[in-house]
Amino acid sequence: MMRRLACFIVALIGLPFTSIGFAGPLPEYAMKAAFVYNFTLFTQWPTLPNNTLRICTLESDTLKHELEKFKDNQPHGATLLISRISNLDKIKECQALYLSEEDKKRLPVILALLENAPVLTITDVPELIGKGVMIGIKTESKRIVFEVDTQAAKKSNLYLSSKLLSLAKSVY
Amino acid sequence: MPTPPNSTNKRLLALVLAFLFSSNTYAEPTDTSNLDLTQASLEQLLAQEISTASKIARQISDAPSAVSIVTAEDIKTYGYRTLAEILSSMRGLNITNDRAYDFLGGRGYSSPGDYSGRIMLLIDGIQMNDNVYNQSYLGNDGIVDTELIERVEYVSGPGSVTYGNNAFFGIINVITKNGANFDGTELALSSGSYHTRKARLTYGKRLENNIDLLISASGLNSEGQSFYFPAFNDGDPAHQNGRVRNQDAQHNQRLFAKIQGSNWLLSTGYSHRSKEVPTAPYGADFNRQYFYGDTSKFISGQYHTNLSEHLKLSLQTDYSDYFYQGKAYYSGTEWLENSTGRKWGTEAKFVGNWFTHHQLVFGIAYRDDYERKIKTPEVSSDRERQSTSMYLQDEITLRNNLWLNLGARYDYFTDDGDSVSPRVALIYEPAPSYTLRLSHSVAHRTPTAFEKYYTDGSTQSPNHNLKIERVAATELVIERRWSNQSRVLATIYEQSTDNMISSTPYDNIQYFNAKNTHTNGIEFELEHHAQYDVHLRTSYAYQNSRDAEGEWAANSPHHLAKFNLSAPLFHHLFRAGLEVQAVSHRTSALNTKASGYALTNFTVSAQQILPNLDAALTVRNLFDKHYEHIAPDYTTPISVIAQDGRNLWLQLTYGFK
Numbered sequence: 001m002m003r004r005l006a007c008f009i010v011a012l013i014g015l016p017f018t019s020i021g022f023a024g025p026l027p028e029y030a031m032k033a034a035f036v037y038n039f040t041l042f043t044q045w046p047t048l049p050n051n052t053l054r055i056c057t058l059e060s061d062t063l064k065h066e067l068e069k070f071k072d073n074q075p076h077g078a079t080l081l082i083s084r085i086s087n088l089d090k091i092k093e094c095q096a097l098y099l100s101e102e103d104k105k106r107l108p109v110i111l112a113l114l115e116n117a118p119v120l121t122i123t124d125v126p127e128l129i130g131k132g133v134m135i136g137i138k139t140e141s142k143r144i145v146f147e148v149d150t151q152a153a154k155k156s157n158l159y160l161s162s163k164l165l166s167l168a169k170s171v172y
Numbered sequence: 173m174p175t176p177p178n179s180t181n182k183r184l185l186a187l188v189l190a191f192l193f194s195s196n197t198y199a200e201p202t203d204t205s206n207l208d209l210t211q212a213s214l215e216q217l218l219a220q221e222i223s224t225a226s227k228i229a230r231q232i233s234d235a236p237s238a239v240s241i242v243t244a245e246d247i248k249t250y251g252y253r254t255l256a257e258i259l260s261s262m263r264g265l266n267i268t269n270d271r272a273y274d275f276l277g278g279r280g281y282s283s284p285g286d287y288s289g290r291i292m293l294l295i296d297g298i299q300m301n302d303n304v305y306n307q308s309y310l311g312n313d314g315i316v317d318t319e320l321i322e323r324v325e326y327v328s329g330p331g332s333v334t335y336g337n338n339a340f341f342g343i344i345n346v347i348t349k350n351g352a353n354f355d356g357t358e359l360a361l362s363s364g365s366y367h368t369r370k371a372r373l374t375y376g377k378r379l380e381n382n383i384d385l386l387i388s389a390s391g392l393n394s395e396g397q398s399f400y401f402p403a404f405n406d407g408d409p410a411h412q413n414g415r416v417r418n419q420d421a422q423h424n425q426r427l428f429a430k431i432q433g434s435n436w437l438l439s440t441g442y443s444h445r446s447k448e449v450p451t452a453p454y455g456a457d458f459n460r461q462y463f464y465g466d467t468s469k470f471i472s473g474q475y476h477t478n479l480s481e482h483l484k485l486s487l488q489t490d491y492s493d494y495f496y497q498g499k500a501y502y503s504g505t506e507w508l509e510n511s512t513g514r515k516w517g518t519e520a521k522f523v524g525n526w527f528t529h530h531q532l533v534f535g536i537a538y539r540d541d542y543e544r545k546i547k548t549p550e551v552s553s554d555r556e557r558q559s560t561s562m563y564l565q566d567e568i569t570l571r572n573n574l575w576l577n578l579g580a581r582y583d584y585f586t587d588d589g590d591s592v593s594p595r596v597a598l599i600y601e602p603a604p605s606y607t608l609r610l611s612h613s614v615a616h617r618t619p620t621a622f623e624k625y626y627t628d629g630s631t632q633s634p635n636h637n638l639k640i641e642r643v644a645a646t647e648l649v650i651e652r653r654w655s656n657q658s659r660v661l662a663t664i665y666e667q668s669t670d671n672m673i674s675s676t677p678y679d680n681i682q683y684f685n686a687k688n689t690h691t692n693g694i695e696f697e698l699e700h701h702a703q704y705d706v707h708l709r710t711s712y713a714y715q716n717s718r719d720a721e722g723e724w725a726a727n728s729p730h731h732l733a734k735f736n737l738s739a740p741l742f743h744h745l746f747r748a749g750l751e752v753q754a755v756s757h758r759t760s761a762l763n764t765k766a767s768g769y770a771l772t773n774f775t776v777s778a779q780q781i782l783p784n785l786d787a788a789l790t791v792r793n794l795f796d797k798h799y800e801h802i803a804p805d806y807t808t809p810i811s812v813i814a815q816d817g818r819n820l821w822l823q824l825t826y827g828f829k
Contacts, residue, residue, distance in 0.1 A: 025223035034209040112528040
């Protein structure tokens with residue numbers, strides 16, 4: 001009996017792994033990219049240099065890949081650029097900056113380098129929310145919610161629309 | 173419920189088949205939206221459900237060393253029932269079981285029967301090693317059910333700079349689940365080979381006022397197995413040709429409760445296990461009752477607050493105790509022994525961010541081991557002791573991708589003197605997703621009350637002159653992660669000990685400070701979450717541990733390989749987890765050899781097999797491989813102990829929502 005059970009289980013492993021793509025819930029990173037893009041629609045920058053709006057990621061390839069699907073959109077009538085920045089000295093050239101898990105250790109340095117430059121900072125790292133990053137994305141009950149730090153945005157001369165604040169889970 | 177094992181197996185098979193063909197109970201998620209994300213409004217996005225990408229877990233432990241993680245999902249997928257089974261699957265760790273306790277080996281060190289105090293066990297930040305033997309309880313004697321564990325992190329390498337005494341070769345950091353993870357009442361019933369039954373009832377909830385509550389109770393009964401020990405097949409009629417029956421039973425009860433708010437936590441736990449021991453240790457009468465009872469309790473409070481914008485404070489106070497009872501027969505005369513350990517401790521830890529390029533961590537700790545009592549017919553000893561510690565660490569950002577971590581801890585013990593444990597580490601990210609960590613760290617361990625004071629008047633004598641042992645290790649860790657889906661880790665280390673506490677052979681045991689030992693090794697680990705939810709976790713470790721005479725360390729395998737693969741089956745109805753653990757041959761201190769082995773385990777689990785019902789079936793030792801562990805010296809004449817053959821474990825979990 002044990003031998004037969006063992007054979008049975010081995011046969012199970014041998015079965016091809018099957019998967020059915022279903023379109024109900026949408027993939028996390030595609031959704032996060034859509035949120036990041038939408039945040040830029042509700043943000044007013046003092047100026048948009050050369051009429052471009054640059055969204056930057058530092059380490060995260062996953063999000064950059066998803067953001068590129070928005071390249072044909074024109075937020076505020078500007079050309080949308082998606083960049084991955086490896087040299088931190090260039091982060092001031094971004095209008096929006098997405099901070100991922102890999103950037104955790106660098107946060108104090110990043111915030112110091114930004115020196116209240118008008119760069120909208122966004123993160124999905126729970127530990128970074130409330131530490132000077134302007135918008136924090138969280139997952140709650142299979143849905144994405146976000147928190148906004150208006151103080152940090154104000155210091156950087158960014159104007160966040162009241163609609164954005166009204167949709168936020170919490171505002172401080 | 174004594175049923176012949178075969179009929180149990182038959183019933184299990186019938187159950188598995190029933191599960192497989194009842195696929196109509198599974199509802200395929202329906203296509204609810206064709207949302208074009210590039211045009212979606214924020215309101216639409218907020219209403220949209222997401223499917224969370226399966227990510228490789230990231231370490232919580234803040235350490236510049238190599239960290240391996242087992243998550244709650246792994247525990248379910250591979251059907252782990254004890255902490256020992258979890259740790260067995262991790263990089264470079266191996267477990268030795270002597271049918272009484274599970275002993276943990278790692279970083280070249282693996283002396284069987286020597287309690288696992290050289291790797292520190294923390295549960296939610298509370299030190300769990302008892303203060304008589306420094307044992308960390310990893311089997312059914314462990315304090316927490318594996319189903320309550322959110323994750324286990326193994327931080328390899330000396331960790332005294334943060335944790336002080338006992339964090340000698342590494343730290344095991346267990347983080348328990350929150351009430352919100354359960355969100356209701358859960359009842360789990362399990363049944364397995366050797367007439368083992370377990371029941372657990374857990375209630376967990378996040379209340380309206382954001383207070384999170386978790387309460388759990390469980391009990392396990394196992395009749396155990398019959399054994400044949402050739403060493404006792406010696407013609408002595410009392411030894412019954414080396415066969416032992418009804419000498420392997422174990423029973424345990426556990427309670428665990430945790431209540432927490434946003435910045436505080438109260439937790440408490442209780443565990444009692446009684447175990448019949450079939451191996452007649454310390455020359456006890458073979459085939460007579462031999463019994464160990466281990467009871468552990470703890471209660472702990474933690475509080476976190478921001479003292480200012482740049483200064484955080486964490487306070488922790490805990491009390492724990494441990495009670496051991498042993499019963500044996502020598503030439504027909506009953507022998508009773510017991511020991512009691514009680515302690516309380518408190519710690520204040522600060523994190524300061526005053527300077528952009530410095531993260532400072534500093535703190536002070538006090539611990540009072542006010543009872544460390546050993547009582548045998550030959551000795552009655554109670555040695556209290558206190559310790560005071562302080563530590564300071566600074567993580568300095570040198571460049572955008574270069575950090576220097578400096579730290580030191582000072583511990584003072586009223587009985588064993590003092591010790592300084594420094595660490596220096598350099599962390600470098602040469603390119604995105606690559607991390608290099610080079611560290612040198614020093615750790616210490618004080619002799620245990622057992623090593624210093626225990627005697628049974630015949631086989632073991634005390635040594636009041638035992639001194640603190642030390643270890644220094646240098647390690648280079650290279651890690652690459654990409655896209656949250658893959659991680660590769662390689663580490664190379666060398667470590668040497670000073671005054672290592674060792675024992676003379678049975679039956680004239682005395683602990684003494686040995687000369688230097690030296691270990692070097694390399695370890696690799698690969699984790700990958702592939703398409704279709706296929707998860708791979710595999711590791712290999714080579715270790716070479718030598719004592720001052722150049723002799724190979726007892727019970728220390730040169731090669732350890734682990735392989736864990738899991739994948740969904742039948743449209744995600746099931747999840748299958750295949751596990752292989754390979755351990756190369758080992759030699760005991762008395763030069764007995766145990767050959768290498770590869771152990772295969774297989775688990776198939778299903779969520780919502782019926783509404784609110786989860787099921788899992790685990791077959792351990794799938795190919796019924798005969799393999800042996802090196803026995804502790806004190807079980808002489810038994811030198812190797814055969815381990816479990818193929819065994820089954822079925823668990824049904826029902827959630828009352």
